[in-house]
Amino acid sequence: MYVAVKGGEKAIANAHKWLAQERRGDPALKSISVNQIIQQMRLAVSRVMAEGSLYDPELAALAIKQASGDLIEAIFLIRAYRTTLNRFGKSLPIETEQMICKRRISATFKDIPGGQILGPTYDYTHRLLDFKLLAEDDEVETETETVDAPSVDMPHILELLNNEGLIQKEKTGCDNLGDITREPMELPADRALRLQVLARADEGFILGMGYSTQRGYGRNHAFVGELRNGIVVVEMEIAELGFAIEIGEIEVTECESINQFQGSKTEPAQFTRGYGLVLGQQERKCIAMSLVDRALRWRELGEEFTGAPAQDEEFVLYHCDNIQATGFVEHIKLPHYVDFQSELELLRKLRATAILNQEAAE
């Protein structure tokens, strides 16, 4: 029997109650703590901070808990919170060269000044389920054999190529930086804006886009020149003081890719660059971001637009935000009785005309 769909007030209240129960799960089990999430789900926390574009592990962990582990829902909670915060000003550019690296590798040179640091990575683990983790007590060796915390200089590898003029120089300076969280995006967007959008774009979308460049849709032959992850300090100039002070530390992942040559009759050939920078430890997203950044630079580097999705600024920038995408995709489950009704009436009218015409023809 038909039950009317209208009458939402009570239904919503009850749905929220039920949701709260489902989120909590079996009350006989201890509730998971936000600290446990920060400590033991740190890559999930990284992703929520990066795509939520708010560096706060505690709030990210809270959002993950509140969202029952649905990361896009958690990212949404963080975005909705961050938008209510005041913007005090902007920091100085972070100096990733000064990063205290947990991990730093180059795929282009075997030995690099400062050394390769493997750091905590899943890269060389065998993906075999570790059934020991099923046990309640999850103890690990606390002693790790590491070289002394690297205090040596770790220059950017790509700068070494720069000395020889082998790689394209990047513009420096950042006057009149836009802010995608405060101004509407207008196209064409400059590179700084594109990178802002990519840095908080959906990991899956950017991964797919980056992957497509490797499979020939806007191919740009990338090498990972350097991938580093660690802690950088954030400094801000305080107008009243007249100098910059350190306001905190953040963990970031940075990827610089080295890509195919550019050159012409007058300009000698050079490598080109792609860049990725993401909050937290997020190598997959960061590498993919550098591929997409490079693909989007076709105009600036005098390449041809081949119609590849990853080269198409409007396509990438308008579709990479998972909060926008998930909202719009999921909104079609909202009532559409009215539009559907008008389609029904139109279809009946069109069919009636066609059937009349058919009968007249017979």
Next chain:
Amino acid sequence: MLEADNHYNFAYLDEQTKRMIRRAILKAISIPGYQVPFASREMPMPYGWGTGGVQVTAACLVPKDIVKVIDQGADDTTNAVSIRQFFEKTAEVKTTEKTQEASLIQTRHRIPETSLSEGQILVYQVPIPEPLRFIEPRESETRKMHALKEYGLMHVKLYEDIAHHGHIATSYAYPVEVEGRYVMDPSPIPKFDNPKLSNCPALQLFGAGREQRIYALPPYCKVVSLDFEDHPFSQLRADQKCVLCGADESYLDEIIIDNAGSRAFICSDTDFCSSRQANGFAGAGLGEAVL
């Protein structure tokens, strides 16, 4: 009425953001039908669920406002309830279901049946503000087309509809021309509602959150639905009467009332329908299904 949440500013948005939105609204009112970019904020409800409308409403609200929220014409659909509760919680404004009582009405997909009056604001939630989007997917192109008033493609599309189907095959979000200048998407209202857009005493504001656009129709502004001399615009509604209030001029929702697929029709505008019933009008009753 829900308990107020004092952790947030009046009507949720901070004053800076409201000022930015009000500027966009003023510009939109000054150039009727023109889509003004604005720095849409993430709201605590998903994009596509009315964030544009909610931001416009939040920027317009003052404490003495009386707010009505409808979705599909109804005050009691889930999303309308959710948005109404949001403003009860964050702005502590009075709410109503009566169209005449409301100083601000936020709507999704309908214009109320009851005529609006001067001083009222009607805020539309807009999913895709660009009427040319499905003809030309690129924003950089469509902005140029608007700037040059280059609307030929739109007329070609409507003509092709007539060539294929004998009618213009757009039944909702039917494009309009505003004050002889901009072609505008009236949001996915059924084209039945289009005539109410024109010469309306109320201020009409359109907010598209995800797409970061605001546009407006100032009171008494002239709005014409696109058509051809030999294929004039026509309204479309089910040729039925409401089974609850007997109205034969309102827009109707079709409902399926049993497992055999029997159908009945009821007003989509719940306030209109219940006011009529309160005034003694009655329909044939839900039992009177159309088979």
